[in-house]
């Protein structure tokens with residue numbers, strides 16, 4: 001549940017490169033016919049997952065039901081994304097950080113459900129960024145919310161915030177990876 005783009009906080013999962021995650025993102029955008037839509041509709045996607053992914057659900061709860069400092073998390077046993085009600089309201093108002101966080105939890109469902117559910121075997125040994133659950137979830141979110149074909153040279157962080165509805169921090173990190 002670490003949402004910084006820095007590596008090394010998650011569990012070890014099957015390796016996936018940025019290119020593979022970009023393909024996953026592009027397939028999702030194609031399936032939902034969002035190729036031309038700059039602002040990824042996170043809440044609509046959450047509802048789409050609820051309708052389409054068998055057994056998956058999301059739940060809006062009061063703050064007291066969540067651990068301190070946590071606004072959303074994915075429960076792999078119940079196959080459910082749990083979201084703080086005020087945070088959910090913020091996402092509905094277009095808050096970039098709230099949207100990112102909710103989509104990040106959806107990314108865990110898409111990428112890591114089985115491995116996250118296997119508590120006993122959760123592997124926290126040193127591993128490469130591309131094998132890290134948090135890196136993978138954040139990378140998928142970045143590719144979904146700011147697809148490379150909609151970015152262009154010379155774009156500023158402010159323009160990215162405006163176009164994609166992400167937080168300033170996410171825009172800055174995206175610019176760094178885009179330049180590479």
Ligand SMILES: [Zn+2]
Nearest residue numbers: 001002134137
């Ligand atoms: Zn996470």
